[in-house]
Every structure is written in structure tokens, then in C-alpha cells.
Amino acid sequence: MQDWKNADVPKRTKAALKMLEQMTLHPNDIGKDLIEDLYDSGLDVESISGAGNVGYHYNFINRIADAINFPIPQGGNVEKLAKILNLSGKLMKGRGDPTAWILSKDGLTIPPEVDIGREHLFTHTGSTDPELRRNVDIFVQSQWAEKQADVLNLSPVLSTYMKKLALNAYKISDEDVEAMREEYFSDEMIYELTIVGANAAAIVGLEKLYAVLFS
Known part of the structure; x- marks a missing residue:
């Protein structure tokens, strides 16, 4: 929906769409006023958290789809990569209480299943070093912080790729991918x-x- 603000949809739907837009484009603008608007529209905490989880999954998959525009690699690691993504997706989806949340090891307020899936991405046996994966996570999340993380072992090429992935994944070009390969x-x-x-x-x-x- 390109123009949700003028769309002929119920008040609660419009409120949820506003929330999803802020989650995607302006996460730092999310505050008590937004939550009050969501409640005033008729949404309850379960509906809000459920819609938030849907937004999270779309933002995750859409960034991958925007970034990966080169041929799928062949060889022994293909099956491994498929299993990583499949298992992480299942873990993140979860089947528990949609209003459940925890504090992650690094202090993030997130659903338990998202925390489990995230840890799996860090700890599985893959093609890259687990420490590098954690540093990529820190660097990407810091793109919305007042002070961006200075992760010493992210090269300028990798930093450029990850910054685009975070903020404008559709702008990742063949040249960016080729620079990574080189x-x-x-x-x-x-x-x-x-x-x-x-x-x-x-x-x-x-x-x-x-x-x-949940504060």
C-alpha cells in the first residue's frame, strides 16, 4: 500500500500501518504517543506485538531479497546456508505467547524466539568467524544510534556494504558485491x-x- 495515510481502511489498520512505517524507516521515533494512538484505535497489546513481529519478519526478508541479486553459490556450502536460514527462521517465528519478551544478553527487549534465532546466527558453524558475525550485528544496529559503533575488524568495504544493507538495501549494487569478493x-x-x-x-x-x- 503506497499511500496508507489516505487509504480507506479502518482506524486500527491505519494505526498499525503507521507503526510499521516507523519500525521500518524511523525506529527512533517510536514512543509513548505511538503506543497511545495504537490503543486508541482499538488495538490491544497482543495485536500490537503480533503486528510488530510481522513487520520484523518482512523487514528481515526484504533486506535479504534486495541485497542478494547475484547467482546463488554452488557447492557444499549451499545446503548449509539453506539450513541456517531455515532453522533461524523457524526459531524466530516461535509458537509462544506473542506478548512475551526478554532482555537479551546485550540488553535488547525482544521476543524470546527472536533472541534464540539471533544467537543461532552467531553460534552456528558457518563460513565466517562468529566474532565477525557479532560485530556485523553491532555495527548494523548502531546505524540508528547517536554514535555509530567503531568495530575495528570491519573493513571499509564490509562497512559500506552493511551500512547500505541497514539503511537502503535496494541500493546495494553489483559493484558493492564485487568489492566484497575482491x-x-x-x-x-x-x-x-x-x-x-x-x-x-x-x-x-x-x-x-x-x-x-512493555516498559
Whole structure:
């Protein structure tokens, strides 16, 4: 829906669409006023958190789809990458209470299943070093912070790619991917780090929503 503000939809739908837009484009603008508007529209806490989870998953998948516009890598790691994404997706989806939340190890207010899926992305045996994956996560989330993270072992090429993935994934070009390859990253490594970075970016809006909703 391109113009939700003028769309002929119920008040509660319009309120939810406003929330999803802020989660995606302006997560730092999420505050008590937004939550009050959501409640005033007739949405309850379960509906709000459920819509927030849907927004998170769309933001995650859409960034991957925008970024990965080169041929799927072939070879032994393809099946491994598919399993990583499939299992992480199942873990993040969850089947529990939609209003449940926890504080992650690094202090994020997120659903338990999202925390489990995120940890899986960090700890699985893959093509890249787990520490690099964690640093990518920190760097991507810091794009919305007042002070961006200075992660020493992210090269300028990787930093540029991840910044685009976070803020404007559709702007990732063939040249950006080729620069990654020339640095030393294989296609399998690019896929893996793209999944980690896309998840980190998607979590930002969800975390901002949950932090206000459940404070």
C-alpha cells in the first residue's frame, strides 16, 4: 500500500500501518504517543506485538531479497546456508505467547524466539568467524544510534556494504558485491553475513517497539 495515510481502511489498520512505517524507516521515533494512538484505535497489546513481529519478519526478508541479486553459490556450502536460514527462521517465528519478551544478553527487549534465532546466527558453524558475525550485528544496529559503533575488524568495504544493507538495501549494487569478493569474501560468506546484517537491521524497529510497549 503506497499511500496508507489516505487509504480507506479502518482506524486500527491505519494505526498499525503507521507503526510499521516507523519500525521500518524511523525506529527512533517510536514512543509513548505511538503506543497511545495504537490503543486508541482499538488495538490491544497482543495485536500490537503480533503486528510488530510481522513487520520484523518482512523487514528481515526484504533486506535479504534486495541485497542478494547475484547467482546463488554452488557447492557444499549451499545446503548449509539453506539450513541456517531455515532453522533461524523457524526459531524466530516461535509458537509462544506473542506478548512475551526478554532482555537479551546485550540488553535488547525482544521476543524470546527472536533472541534464540539471533544467537543461532552467531553460534552456528558457518563460513565466517562468529566474532565477525557479532560485530556485523553491532555495527548494523548502531546505524540508528547517536554514535555509530567503531568495530575495528570491519573493513571499509564490509562497512559500506552493511551500512547500505541497514539503511537502503535496494541500493546495494553489483559493484558493492564485487568489492566484497575482491577483498576476500566468497559468495557463501557474503550470503551468511547478509543474513546476519538483515536480521540485525530488522530487530532495531522491533526492539524499539517492545521497549516502549512493555516498559
